[in-house]
Amino acid sequence: MSMPMSTQPPAIARPAPSAATSSTTSSKAAILTLACVAQFMVILDVSIVNVALPAMRHGLGLSAAGQQWIVTAYTLGFAGLLLLGGRVADLVGVRRAFLAGLAGFTLASLAGGLATSGAVLIAARAGQGVCAAFLAPATLTLITTTFTEPTARTRAVGAWSTVTTTGGAAGAVLGGVLTQYLGWRWVLFVNVPAGAAVLAVAGGRIPAADGRAADALRRLDLPGAAAVFAALTALVYGVVNTETHGLADPRVAVPLAAAVLLLAGFVAIEFTAAQPLVPLAMLRRRTLAGGNLIMIFIGGALFPMWFLLSLYLQQVLHLHAVRTGWCLLPGALSIIVGARISVRLLGTLGPRRLLVIGMALSTAGFAWLSRVGVDGDYHTDVLAPFLLTALGLGLAITPTTVTATQGIDRAHSGLAAGLVNTSRQVGGALGLAALATLAAHTTAAAHAVAVPTTAARLQTHSVAAALADGYAHALLGAAVVTATAAVASLLLPGRPAASRRSDHRAVRGR
Missing domain, CATH: 1.20.1250.20 (MFS general substrate transporter like domains)
Incomplete structure (x- = not known):
């Protein structure tokens, strides 16, 4: 007797998630962490x-x-x-x-x-x-x-x-x-x-190296590394000294002049080096050069933001160290929000538009913060513009980093990462020195004496007012930095048409 035939369609076997795929995903998550x-x-x-x-x-x-x-x-x-x-x-x-x-x-x-x-x-x-x-x-x-x-x-x-x-x-x-x-x-x-x-x-x-390091020291451009190290060290040292000395002072002028000469020497070395530390052809890439230029401006605004607000909260509003730290925390959270939003919008808007938006928001926030005064209040005068400024910076830094590292071959990925980090650090040092100097000079002019350095003198209302005036001018200077970054963002290439068509097809296919 024949068996009855089933009227149900045969079940379609769904492939189980590959163990290798799951392992790879887990490994990538671990590496990211x-x-x-x-x-x-x-x-x-x-x-x-x-x-x-x-x-x-x-x-x-x-x-x-x-x-x-x-x-x-x-x-x-x-x-x-x-x-x-x-x-x-x-x-x-x-x-x-x-x-x-x-x-x-x-x-x-x-x-x-x-x-x-x-x-x-x-x-x-x-x-x-x-x-x-x-x-x-x-x-x-x-x-x-x-x-x-x-x-x-x-x-x-x-x-x-x-x-x-x-x-x-x-x-x-x-x-x-x-x-x-x-x-x-x-x-x-x-x-x-x-x-x-x-x-x-x-x-x-982390996967093991592929053994290409056998002759790494011989291939490394040590003269170029020494020249750029000396140049950046002299540059940072010189700009740090501008906070307490004028530009004509030898403690500022000599390091800055040395930095210029050493950078010129570095470029000359790179032209002739068999294995240059920084292949100069890389700098002709519009995305790499533009991304690092903008990162200099972002660092020049981000580092001073924490520094200036920390001093304003402690020296003008007289908050203690722990409370000052907690008052800065909302800005950190706002940056996180901006960074998460930027990841979602980058594919839609492209880096150029997103950077302009982020820098415009930060410019508005810094300009708003520049209205702080001696009788200010954190919740009414600082918090809202601080959140706006931090949101804009959070929107900007991810597309800048992606732009500066995209399209770089694996052999130069470390160098591209080093350039991004260098741009942020040097920009931060330059911005911090310039804006701290602006704050110090404004304070001195407002109080008609040298900037006070002892806790006893900081207690007077007139000195606190002078300090507030200095920090306000420096925050306005930060607005100029971010506005310049917004203009520099226009140098970046727009979003490729192919990318837009690909995204459009992806959306229609959902």
Whole structure:
């Protein structure tokens, strides 16, 4: 007897998710997390010591100049070696650069926390900066070489950009809490368990290098690296000194003149080098050159924003360090919101339009903030324009980073990452020095005396008013920086027509 035939259609077997695909997705997520945590540590240490400086000075018997060098030593090592760090990642492999940079950064943090003298602390901070210069480009290179699909890369770079831009505010909050409740040494010790944890996981997650590092040292353009390191160090040193000395002062004029000569020498070296540190042909790429130019302006506004508002809240509104940190936190959250929005809008609007919108919002926010005064209030005079400014910066930094690194071949991805980080750091140093100098000179003119430096003098209403006037002018200067960035954004290419057609077909196919 025949079996009855089924009237049901045969079931269509749906392929189960591939274990390899699931594993790859998990591995990429882990790599993104590792890169973001490491980058967060690097940026955090730019600002986390600021609130702890008075305690460090008191604990180690530092002078005012020594106190300043706690910050400057990190900045000089970081900014001066970023290009070399990016190139090393290309030559020896991103895994080696990441692990070596992170291990050195963690050990330098431990040495700084254990420091028994100002000299040891400053040396440890310089060591942190040097190791950060190799670690930071490796984090971005790790992302751009792991996420090759455009949409996934945009999202990953958006996450990296978010931690980069919020590190400054997080440093202010965490630095205040750690200093007040655990002591200043913990602003350095905090990196030790975090670094050890990332090292423990990264060794098994980041793919091994491909063995191209055998002759890396021979191929590295050491004369070019030395020239650009000396040039950027002289430049940062000179602009840092403008805060307390005029442009004609030898402590400013000599380093700046040396920086110009050294940069000219660097260009000459690159023209003749067999394996140049920065192939000059790369700089002819419109996206790379334009993206880095805009990143200089973004850094020139972002770094001073945290600095100026922190001082205004503490010196004019007389908020203590911990409360100041919490008052800066909404700005960090606004940057996160802006970064998330930018990831969603980048494919629709393209980088040029998104950058113009972001810089326009920041310009409006800075102009609004420039109305702060001696009798101001955080909730009524600072919070709303601060959120607007931070939102605009959050919208801008992701498309800038994507633009500056797109289309770069794998062999130069580390260099492109180093250029992006260098542009942000140098822009931040230049912007901070210029706007801090503007604030200082405006304050001096308003009060008709030198800028006050002691807590007792800061208590008078007239001095507080002069300080508020100085910070207001500097914030207006920041608005000029972001407005210039909006104009510079027009130099970028528009969104390719092919990309628009592709997106349109994708939307119709849903």
